[in-house]
Amino acid sequence: MSKHTVLFELGCEELPPKSLKKLRDALHAETVKGLKDAGLAFDSIEAYAAPRRLALKIVNVDGAQPDTQKRFDGPALQAAYDTEGKPTRALEGFMRGQGITADQVTTFQAGKVEKVCFLKDIEGQSLDILLPQILQAALDNLPIAKRMRSAASRTEFVRPVKWVVLLKDNDVIEATIQDHQAGNVTYGHRFHAPEAITLAHADEYLAKLKAAYVIADFAERQAIIDQQVKALADEVNAIAIVPSDLRDEVTALVEWPVALRASFEERFLAVPQEALITTMQDNQKYFCLINAENKLQPYFITVSNIESKDPAQIIEGNEKVVRPRLSDAEFFFLQDQKQPLASRKEKLANMVFQAELGTLWNKSERIAKLAVALAPITGANPADAEKAALLAKCDLTSELVGEFPELQGIAGTYYARLEGENHEVAEALGEQYLPKFAGDVLPQTKTGTTIALADRLDTLTGIFGINQAPTGSKDPFALRRSAIGILRLVTENNLDVSIEDLIKLALAAYGDVVKDHDKTLADAVNFLEGRYRAKYEDQGVAVDVIQAVQALSPKSPLDFDKRVNAVNHFRNLPEAAALAAANKRVANILAKEATPTGEVVEANLVEDAEKALFAELAKINPVVQPLFAAKDYTAALSALAALRAPIDAFFEGVMVMADDAELKANRLRLLAQLRSLFTSVADISVLQH
Numbered sequence: 001m002s003k004h005t006v007l008f009e010l011g012c013e014e015l016p017p018k019s020l021k022k023l024r025d026a027l028h029a030e031t032v033k034g035l036k037d038a039g040l041a042f043d044s045i046e047a048y049a050a051p052r053r054l055a056l057k058i059v060n061v062d063g064a065q066p067d068t069q070k071r072f073d074g075p076a077l078q079a080a081y082d083t084e085g086k087p088t089r090a091l092e093g094f095m096r097g098q099g100i101t102a103d104q105v106t107t108f109q110a111g112k113v114e115k116v117c118f119l120k121d122i123e124g125q126s127l128d129i130l131l132p133q134i135l136q137a138a139l140d141n142l143p144i145a146k147r148m149r150s151a152a153s154r155t156e157f158v159r160p161v162k163w164v165v166l167l168k169d170n171d172v173i174e175a176t177i178q179d180h181q182a183g184n185v186t187y188g189h190r191f192h193a194p195e196a197i198t199l200a201h202a203d204e205y206l207a208k209l210k211a212a213y214v215i216a217d218f219a220e221r222q223a224i225i226d227q228q229v230k231a232l233a234d235e236v237n238a239i240a241i242v243p244s245d246l247r248d249e250v251t252a253l254v255e256w257p258v259a260l261r262a263s264f265e266e267r268f269l270a271v272p273q274e275a276l277i278t279t280m281q282d283n284q285k286y287f288c289l290i291n292a293e294n295k296l297q298p299y300f301i302t303v304s305n306i307e308s309k310d311p312a313q314i315i316e317g318n319e320k321v322v323r324p325r326l327s328d329a330e331f332f333f334l335q336d337q338k339q340p341l342a343s344r345k346e347k348l349a350n351m352v353f354q355a356e357l358g359t360l361w362n363k364s365e366r367i368a369k370l371a372v373a374l375a376p377i378t379g380a381n382p383a384d385a386e387k388a389a390l391l392a393k394c395d396l397t398s399e400l401v402g403e404f405p406e407l408q409g410i411a412g413t414y415y416a417r418l419e420g421e422n423h424e425v426a427e428a429l430g431e432q433y434l435p436k437f438a439g440d441v442l443p444q445t446k447t448g449t450t451i452a453l454a455d456r457l458d459t460l461t462g463i464f465g466i467n468q469a470p471t472g473s474k475d476p477f478a479l480r481r482s483a484i485g486i487l488r489l490v491t492e493n494n495l496d497v498s499i500e501d502l503i504k505l506a507l508a509a510y511g512d513v514v515k516d517h518d519k520t521l522a523d524a525v526n527f528l529e530g531r532y533r534a535k536y537e538d539q540g541v542a543v544d545v546i547q548a549v550q551a552l553s554p555k556s557p558l559d560f561d562k563r564v565n566a567v568n569h570f571r572n573l574p575e576a577a578a579l580a581a582a583n584k585r586v587a588n589i590l591a592k593e594a595t596p597t598g599e600v601v602e603a604n605l606v607e608d609a610e611k612a613l614f615a616e617l618a619k620i621n622p623v624v625q626p627l628f629a630a631k632d633y634t635a636a637l638s639a640l641a642a643l644r645a646p647i648d649a650f651f652e653g654v655m656v657m658a659d660d661a662e663l664k665a666n667r668l669r670l671l672a673q674l675r676s677l678f679t680s681v682a683d684i685s686v687l688q689h
Helices: 017-037 089-098 127-140 202-211 218-235 244-253 266-270 273-284 311-336 341-348 360-378 382-391 399-403 410-418 423-431 446-465 479-492 499-513 517-530 532-538 543-550 557-570 576-592 608-629 633-653 661-678
Strands: 003-012 044-050 053-062 068-076 106-110 113-122 161-168 185-187 196-198 258-263 287-290 296-304 352-354
Touching: 003 127, 003 185, 003 202, 017 044, 017 053, 017 127, 017 218, 017 244, 044 218, 053 202, 068 089, 068 106, 089 113, 127 161, 161 185, 185 202, 218 244, 218 258, 218 296, 258 311, 266 273, 266 296, 266 311, 273 287, 273 296, 273 311, 296 311, 311 399, 311 410, 341 360, 341 382, 341 410, 352 360, 360 382, 360 446, 360 499, 382 423, 382 446, 410 423, 423 446, 446 479, 446 499, 446 517, 479 517, 479 532, 479 557, 499 517, 517 532, 532 543, 532 557, 543 557, 557 633, 576 633, 576 661, 608 633, 608 661, 633 661
Parallel strands: none
Antiparallel strands: 003 053, 003 161, 044 053, 068 113, 106 113, 185 196, 258 296, 287 296
């Protein structure tokens, strides 16, 4: 069968830069699916995307579908012919329906019955007929939120379509796609090479466009931008900040990238650099430059879509545009400093946190009370913790945060430093919001850890206190994320405290604002314990490991964490599978029989295997008890792994359910002693192997 290279290009007005990559990938995926569904084999598809075009190059695609046979089933063979072997009315009806004669009828085996059938040869359709339908269907299925109609055309797309190219090797495939007649004419760069370009062959696409100042391959454009940006940053000994979303957006804005470095006045560096970076990235699509110490440098890089004869003019233009933006940030920063942070509490007293739970100032006072109570647990200085808590929300009323909401906390840290607050208090204002997302960094200071815990515990307890617990997908106060933050703050800082004690401290700060303390305590503890699974699954821990620990309901997150790590380690030991199975067996036996009280009576051990197990337990007990006490569960489980051989021997050589009641009781005591050693860490009978 003949093989071809196909080029498809949809030329449009500038496509939305934030979704260009997504459109490219979706067009690729939909076309792959369409070709496979049609039974057209191909070697590969290259997908291209630039501001004014989406394109595909399909390499070595079949010229047509393979020919196939379709089977049409008729009556059973018995019912198809009479005793003389002539067609019955049933068979005649089938032949009439299919428009065939008796010599075209064959038979096939349908289970136990033989039936008559007609095998119809179906000729595969050609690529020329199928491909336009596949491509149109792919375009119709692209993830576009708002489609546009242009001029008199009824078809819709994300932007008005200007031209369509559809080439099979060097021939145009006759087709209408998006209301445009397909041809072999494309267009280059809007300014550098606007005239029509005729493509003689599908393989010429990238080279012909490059000659016309268009790099059609998104990845190639991105690599060029990366290279240019790095070279410009290196010249001034700086590192460019290149967030991946911004990098994709800039790549999607230019056909012919030319990076240029510009500068701004050094005086702006006095402004919090987060504000300057935000405004330059979000509004201007610039890449900012920092030094090795993460300090902003007075430069930025802009990526132009034109190879200018006078780049200095473009640089100057960008410097002119950015100046008022930086001046605004500077103005807000200077205005804010006219009013000390602490004096902003009046404004906080007018901002509602939650209708039933009061204002942000009420919240600040509660957090302060709670932070002082948490200080002995976190090791923070109570005076610092109280001070930081009372200042924590003050920057929410500042001009800078009003303009740049993502600077909440960060602005507070700057203002606190300027007002001479100590390191712990100032840093805590920014750290209170950490971790912001799964895997984010945690506060570095003890005061920051204290405020971060207090803030989350206050919100969680209050929302449960007014019966507004998250339901389904509704979680307006992000309590699920907040809960995992609490668990991380406790475990990763080695804070030895139970969830119940934390909630009780939060309830004490609420006083009678929360009516039913007992119900709130139970609900909030339940909710926090329910987040263990999400937290550890995120870290790649298997569900059965988490369940083995949950079976014991440890009270403190730190203890839970140590047990999970121990079981995770244990499950990879060679003895793990056999010991998990043995524990399951022991658990089943003990569940059916009431375990007799008292100690194992050594004199009643008759079989060698039970004597050996008893001796091993006596030997291992003094080894593991201090490990349990020190919560060194990993070492304890590793020591218990030595019991595998005596346990296996016991089950092989000893009948637990002996007829003699005393023997049976003694053996059950022995198993209960064994089980309690393992369940000092987790219920390992839960592990799946």
